[in-house]
Amino acid sequence: MTPPDRPSVPLSATDRLFVEFQSALAGRYSIERELGRGGMGIVYLAREVRLDRLIALKLLPPVLAAQPGPRERFLREARMAAKLSHPNIIPIHVVDEIASFVFFAMAYVEGETLTERVRRRGPLTPNDAARVLREVAWALAYAHGQGVIHRDVKPDNIILETGSGRALVADFGIAGQVSGAAALDGGEVIGTPEFMSPEQALGEQVDGRSDLYGLGVVGYFALAGRLPFQGVKPTEVLAKQITETPRPLGEVADGTPRRLAQTIDRCLAKDREERPESAAVLADQLGLALEQRKELPVALRVFVKRGGRLGGMGGLLYILTLPMAMGIAAGIAPRGMQVAFAFLTFAAAVSVVPFAMLVGRARRLLASGFNPQDLSVAFRTELEHGREERVFEYGREASTYERAMRLLAAGSISVAVVSGAILFSTPWDVLRELYGRILPGLFGWSMFSALGSSFLWLTRLNRRIDLDTRIWSWLWQGPVGRLLFRLARPFVSKRTLPPPTTHRATELALGMAAERLFEELPKETRLQLKDLPDIVRRLESDAQRMRPRLEELNAALEGAGERGRLSGQIASDIKARRDRVVVDLQAERDLVQRRLKDAVAALETIRLNLLRLHAGTGSVHSLTTDLTLAREAVKEVDLLLEGHKEIEQELRRPEQ
Numbered sequence: 126m127t128p129p130d131r132p133s134v135p136l137s138a139t140d141r142l143f144v145e146f147q148s149a150l151a152g153r154y155s156i157e158r159e160l161g162r163g164g165m166g167i168v169y170l171a172r173e174v175r176l177d178r179l180i181a182l183k184l185l186p187p188v189l190a191a192q193p194g195p196r197e198r199f200l201r202e203a204r205m206a207a208k209l210s211h212p213n214i215i216p217i218h219v220v221d222e223i224a225s226f227v228f229f230a231m232a233y234v235e236g237e238t239l240t241e242r243v244r245r246r247g248p249l250t251p252n253d254a255a256r257v258l259r260e261v262a263w264a265l266a267y268a269h270g271q272g273v274i275h276r277d278v279k280p281d282n283i284i285l286e287t288g289s290g291r292a293l294v295a296d297f298g299i300a301g302q303v304s305g306a307a308a309l310d311g312g313e314v315i316g317t318p319e320f321m322s323p324e325q326a327l328g329e330q331v332d333g334r335s336d337l338y339g340l341g342v343v344g345y346f347a348l349a350g351r352l353p354f355q356g357v358k359p360t361e362v363l364a365k366q367i368t369e370t371p372r373p374l375g376e377v378a379d380g381t382p383r384r385l386a387q388t389i390d391r392c393l394a395k396d397r398e399e400r401p402e403s404a405a406v407l408a409d410q411l412g413l414a415l416e417q418r419k420e421l422p423v424a425l426r427v428f429v430k431r432g433g434r435l436g437g438m439g440g441l442l443y444i445l446t447l448p449m450a451m452g453i454a455a456g457i458a459p460r461g462m463q464v465a466f467a468f469l470t471f472a473a474a475v476s477v478v479p480f481a482m483l484v485g486r487a488r489r490l491l492a493s494g495f496n497p498q499d500l501s502v503a504f505r506t507e508l509e510h511g512r513e514e515r516v517f518e519y520g521r522e523a524s525t526y527e528r529a530m531r532l533l534a535a536g537s538i539s540v541a542v543v544s545g546a547i548l549f550s551t552p553w554d555v556l557r558e559l560y561g562r563i564l565p566g567l568f569g570w571s572m573f574s575a576l577g578s579s580f581l582w583l584t585r586l587n588r589r590i591d592l593d594t595r596i597w598s599w600l601w602q603g604p605v606g607r608l609l610f611r612l613a614r615p616f617v618s619k620r621t622l623p624p625p626t627t628h629r630a631t632e633l634a635l636g637m638a639a640e641r642l643f644e645e646l647p648k649e650t651r652l653q654l655k656d657l658p659d660i661v662r663r664l665e666s667d668a669q670r671m672r673p674r675l676e677e678l679n680a681a682l683e684g685a686g687e688r689g690r691l692s693g694q695i696a697s698d699i700k701a702r703r704d705r706v707v708v709d710l711q712a713e714r715d716l717v718q719r720r721l722k723d724a725v726a727a728l729e730t731i732r733l734n735l736l737r738l739h740a741g742t743g744s745v746h747s748l749t750t751d752l753t754l755a756r757e758a759v760k761e762v763d764l765l766l767e768g769h770k771e772i773e774q775e776l777r778r779p780e781q
Contacts, residue, residue: 239280266404278339341392488613537575
């Protein structure tokens with residue numbers, strides 16, 4: 126009640142709602158503050174009185190709670206989501222309605238949304254993005270297995286826990302309604318337009334693959350810092366989701382590993398049949414994107430980091446001792462030849478000796494069992510590893526200091542060129558009469574400034590983009606590198622050649638070779654064969670998944686044989702049943718062997734056709750035909766791997 130001598134100040138709608146809601150919850154929850162709000166609810170931070178713990182309360186807006194349809198849907202789907210229990214899903218404690226208020230209480234997670242993280246610190250590193258997306262995919266896979274579709278996967282619904290960095294998904298099955306979409310499902314659709322799948326925008330039936338489309342948009346945003354589709358009105362965004370294809374992520378987010386970019390691009394396919402088969406499959410693919418960086422053998426790691434370079438303390442000592450070597454050469458030279466001997470020593474020291482050292486480095490790599498072709502993947506992996514650290518420490522964009530040094534270097538070089546041209550094209554007496562000592566001084570200072578600022582700019586640039594590794598990568602993979610390996614090869618003895626440092630499965634070797642050959646194709650050809658890397662990756666992944674399956678089947682057959690010999694007293698009908706199971710097990714093993722052979726053969730065919738394409742004897746059309754056949758092989762393998770393991774379960778059944 127306000128004092129009579131003061132005019133009453135009306136509560137705002139927000140404050141009134143806060144007070145009324147808190148009044149209804151008195152004794153159960155104590156609301157502290159509002160955390161945020163959206164189309165389907167207002168979230169408050171509250172304390173549960175009985176257990177004295179912090180929770181988050183999500184309140185359905187009163188305007189929606191007054192409508193029977195949204196109210197019932199909110200309660201039904203919130204209660205369904207409350208049954209989910211997964212480490213990457215924010216648990217819902219209770220779903221309730223008091224008076225006119227409809228709400229649910231969920232665990233409070235200290236952290237920030239993925240949207241806030243990207244807005245505050247910029248795009249995620251590829252490693253962090255793959256980890257977050259995989260954890261969300263795990264959560265979606267679990268929910269889909271329980272029959273729950275999220276329908277509103279977006280960065281605002283993904284919480285990054287403070288400290289652990291764990292990703293947790295909120296608001297399962299509780300999506301907002303988008304009005305003004307009259308041509309799309311009678312005036313409203315469910316979800317957020319920027320993250321909505323085409324079938325969802327059209328009002329069609331959705332399934333788990335619709336959530337994967339939303340997760341693809343999330344990955345696009347997390348790595349590029351922008352959305353693939355934006356518009357002024359919801360209908361404009363929805364129309365783009367249905368009709369337009371986003372730019373490939375690799376073109377928008379420079380530095381994203383190709384496999385990760387292709388996985389996310391595949392999630393954004395308009396046709397749901399072209400997306401990953403399930404969230405579990407997507408999680409496996411993201412896991413491969415994370416783990417492929419660990420596959421680089423130690424010999425290649427050492428070569429790209431140190432072995433294939435010149436420098437370090439040895440290089441510094443070499444430079445310091447060079448004047449001494451020049452002096453010794455001049456001292457032993459015949460009279461009148463001292464300068465020539467010193468110059469020849471210098472020339473040999475900066476050309477022949479480093480070249481011979483690099484030939485020795487190439488010989489050592491060859492002796493370790495690796496070829497020059499392996500360096501493409503090795504240098505790319507090294508750049509990707511270092512990029513994450515450099516982005517974290519120095520950012521993606523040039524700093525003010527770096528831009529200032531670059532501008533100073535460009536200006537100084539321009540002044541040095543102009544003043545030098547005048548200085549060396551004008552007679553000395555005329556020069557002194559016109560400029561005195563000003564022009565020579567200007568030339569000297571501009572040269573000094575150009576050298577100093579260029580050095581400082583290149584130092585900062587090298588920190589941000591690892592210019593040093595890029596230069597050495599260009600040298601070793603170019604004509605100079607091929608010459609170094611050609612000169613080193615005769616010095617590698619086959620009798621002393623050690624075995625490879627790591628075992629590389631056939632499918633991995635073929636996959637790496639196919640990727641390297643694809644990268645060396647012209648850009649136009651790569652665009653025509655844009656599906657090739659994804660098919661190679663899937664064949665490689667399927668072959669790797671079938672190998673342990675084949676081992677399991679062989680082990681099961683061995684166990685079945687042993688038990689058959691030891692169980693002489695078993696009843697005849699049980700023996701017959703076990704014999705039938707063994708026969709089925711053998712048939713499945715043979716099928717897995719054939720599918721493994723088909724996958725490896727498809728990889729080999731792709732590699733050979735790429736080689737023919739490089740040699741000029743193949744065509745894009747024939748390779749496209751083989752890719753179609755390989756795609757069919759992938760589907761057959763996926764069907765095989767998704768089959769139930771009923772035979773093994775039957776075999777493990779206790780004997781009676």
